[in-house]
Structures are given as structure tokens and as C-alpha cells.
Amino acid sequence: MSLLRVSELTFGYEGSFDNIFDKVSFSIDTDWKTGFIGRNGKGKTTFLRLLMGGYEYEGSISTDKHFDYFPYPVSEKDLDKTVDELSEIWKPGVEGWRIICELNSLGVDPEVLYRPIRTLSQGERTKTMIAVLFSGDNEFLLIDEPTNHLDKKGRDIIRDYLSGKKGFILVSHDRNLLDAVSDHMLVLNRESIEVITGNFSTWQDNKAKADAYAIAENEKHMKEIGKLRSAADRAGRWADKNENTKIGFDPIKEHDRNISTRAYIGAKTKKMQSRVKNFEKRIDREIEEKEGLLKDIETVDDLKLMPLSHHKKCLVEMKDFSLGYEDGKNVLDKISFQLMQEEILFLAGENGCGKSTLIKAILRAADAEETSDVSKIYTSGTLEVASGLVISYVSQDTSGLTGSLKDFAKAKDLDYSLFLTLLKKLDMNRVQFEKNIEEYSEGQKKKVLIAASLLTKAHLYIWDEPLNYIDIFSRMQIEKLIETYRPTMIMVEHDERFREKLADKVIDL
DSSP states (O other), X not given: OOXXXXXXXXXXXXTOSSOSEEEEEEEEETTSEEEEEEOTTSSHHHHHHHHTTOSOOEEEEEOSSEEEEESOOOOGGGGGSBHHHHHHHHSTTOOHHHHHHHHHHTTOOGGGGGSBGGGSOHHHHHHXXXXXXXXXXXXXXXXXXXXXXXXXXXXXXXXXXXHTOOSEEEEOOOHHHHHHHOSEEEEEOSSOEEEEESOHHHHHHHHHHHHHHHHHHHHHXXXXXXXXXXXXXXXXXXXXXXXXXXXXXOTTTTTTOOTTHHHXXXXXXHHHHHHHHHHHHHHHHHHHHHTTTTTTOOOOOOOOOOOOOOSOSEEEEEEEEEEEETTSOEEEEEEEEXXXXXXXXXEEOSTXXXXXXXXXXXXXXXXXXXXTTOTTEEEEEEEEEOTTXXXXXXXXXXXXXXXOHHHXXXXXXXXXXXXXXXXXXXXXXXXXXXSOGGGSOHHHHHHHHHHHHHTSOOSEEEEESTTTTOOHHHHHHHHHHHHHHOOOEEEXXXXXXXXXXXXXXXXXX
């Protein structure tokens, strides 16, 4: 058995107001299949990079294993190189036959090793990198969100492959993947870090019970503190009143009093004052026991949506609709469907099957703003969009997000105060508001786009892979929002649990 030991780990980025990790300690067996979860911006990717020696830190990290990290870096000049050429850079000394064995386990033709990286699909890149990653010896592997942008088939392949492996930390927000693969969970809570035995559902069940217990204990302590304070207040007022009667009395009205009564009153007052001090000590103990009970409670604020109502019941209709590109490549052939108000439609299918292209065609038909890159699309058949349709669109691409939140809100004509309030509800803190958007994590960038969409009053919400990089807690928060308000939506999303819960219609392209 080999352990990864983390002791008193402290780290914060230069110029940041607070530390990401502050005297953190825990141990992980390097044979475990460890799922790793936490809120966006809590430091999951940062921790993996610390293990890889990417930053200086205080404290210690020790193990006898060598670390390797997915995804491997690919620069612009690397795009014309093959995986076979790059594998020696990614994992020096790796043997080609071992990579081929891993590719066979992933159901990938080894010929992809000899094609330039730029010609590989997202799924092919992911699988070849995973194959290289698992081709070494005596390594503890760090896998950072391997299923982002992958379709259902690709996710299933990665899930089945990782289920047969061990010795890794897997960062993922895909609940089905974590349930199928993990035998332990490493969790970044709000104020602490915990390691538990079991998969995501095991942790979620235990978390719900622990939170319920903590809330009940907190309420019990609050009631006890209230009772003790009330009793202390009564005793204190009695002692003060009694103390004032020690000196001076009316011999006619208080004929049973004499000078010797003073000592008796003093003794009773002293006893009552002692009781008050005991009450105060008990209050302090109750407060001490109460402290920290709610520190890791994961509360999510309910989100609101303001969908518009359209005079037409059917907002989008396609009949025998086909589309392709001007180079002659046909993408979709004879698609037919109707999207009625308050329906949630999911577009499913393999990567490259035309989901995003179909969305762009709908945006163009509605004269939406986000249509600058659709000029090369040709269509045939019928695509009808209700007149005057207002669409709120979330793109899967975050690369164009730059500048301050205030500038972004101004460009999108959003109420800045409401925008910040919504981002806070999505668990972004005030420190992030001072940074430029390009400094955000990918999950935080996605939250900026989702918040902007939620603040836009629209008849139709079109979201293209909105949950990539979004943490599990925010996913469930968004699930609840859509369930509650039932806006009319067209969505591309590969999170099966999310889709199964919300979809009225699924069109498999």
C-alpha cells in the first residue's frame, strides 16, 4: 500500500485576497479510484497542479509515486504533430505498444496515433491522451474533467474504461461517471476537506444526513442558549434589585427588618450572582459546541427566471429540414419536429452530428444577434420561427469573454446590481467581482453566461452545452430552476441525469 500524504498545505495565488488552501491535511491510498468534487473556484485544478509541482506552496505533499496529468498541453505549433510524436514529450520513455493496447481497450483504431492532432475530433483527442496517460508504471494519475464536450457514446466509453482502472484522482461534475467509477471521494467542502469511502451517491446520502443532523443540533443549541440567557437575565435582575435593599429600610412598612438582615440579603445576592456566572459559563459552552456546525452546509439559493409568453403556441417548427455547408458536406437530413411553449427539447447525438449547427440555423431564422458565423450554412425544407421571437442564447464557447463584469453587463444591457446578485446566488464571491473575466475558471465563465441568460426576458432559451465545467451543486440548482419555471428551451447537454430529469422531447440526431 502506498499513500499520498498532504500535511498543513497552504497556498494562495499572488495578489489574491485569500488562500485557496489553508493548513489542509489528509491522506489518500494511491490504489483508490478517487472522485474529486467541489464548487467552481474552490481549487480542484489548482490542487492537481500543486501535485504536479506547478506552484510553490507551504506544508508538505509526499508519496513514492510519480504523478501524470490529463489533459496534456497542446500548443498551436503542436497541432500539426501526431500523437505518436507528442507522446514522447507528454510521457518520456513511453512504449508505443502499450499505447496501442490502451487504445484497443478504448475502442479506438491505433491509426489515430499517426494523424496530426488538428485532424482529430474532441473524442479522439481525449481517448488518445487517456491511452498515453495509462501507459506508464508506478504512477498516480490526475484526470481533470475528461468527459467535457464528449457525447453520450464517448462518455460511456470513458466510464467503462476507467471502471477497470485504479490509482487515480478524477475531477468530474458528471454524477453518473462518479457513481460508476469512484470507490472513494475527495470533497472540497465550504470550510473543510473530507475523504470518504464510496461513490458520489454514497457521499450525497451521507451529506444529506450530516447536514440534517448539523441543522437539528444547531437549532437545539440555539434554544438552549435562549433559555439560559433568559434565566441569567432574570437571576441578574433579581440580584441587582435585592442588592439595593441591603442599606436603608422603612421600620413602619418593613417591621420585620433589622440591621442583622443585611448579612442575610448579602449572602443571598452573592449566591444569585454566582448562579448568573454559571449560566454565562454554560452559555459559552453551548456557543462553543454550536460553532462550526453549519460551516459546511451546502445551501443553494433558489434562482428566478422571467420567460415571456408568446401569442403563438408553436414557437419553432421544422418539416423535412436539411442543412449542410457550402463545401457540399451534408450535416442533417429531413428533420421534423414542433417546439411548443413550455416544452423543453434536448438535442442529442454524437459529436459533430450537427447539434450546434442546427441551433445556429434557428438563430438565423429568428434574426438573433449570435448569427455571425452561419453564413456558410445552406438549408432546405421548412424552418418556421414565430414572428417577434425573443431568444436568450448561451454558447458553449467562452473564449471571447474578457474585461470586467461591469463592462460585460453594459454590453449585454443587464442591470449590474441584479447581475452581481445572481452570480452570488450561483456561489461566486465578491473577490471574483474585482477580477477580469479572463482570470476566471471555466466553470465561473459559464456561470457568467448563464446568469446573463437568466436575466434576459425571452420567449425561448437556447443553451448549447451550458453545464461544461459547472459544479455539481450549481447543476442541481439550475435543474430546480428549470423544473420550477418550465421555460421553453432547446438545449444541448450530455449530462444524462440532467437530461432525464427535464426533457419533454429528445431528438437524437
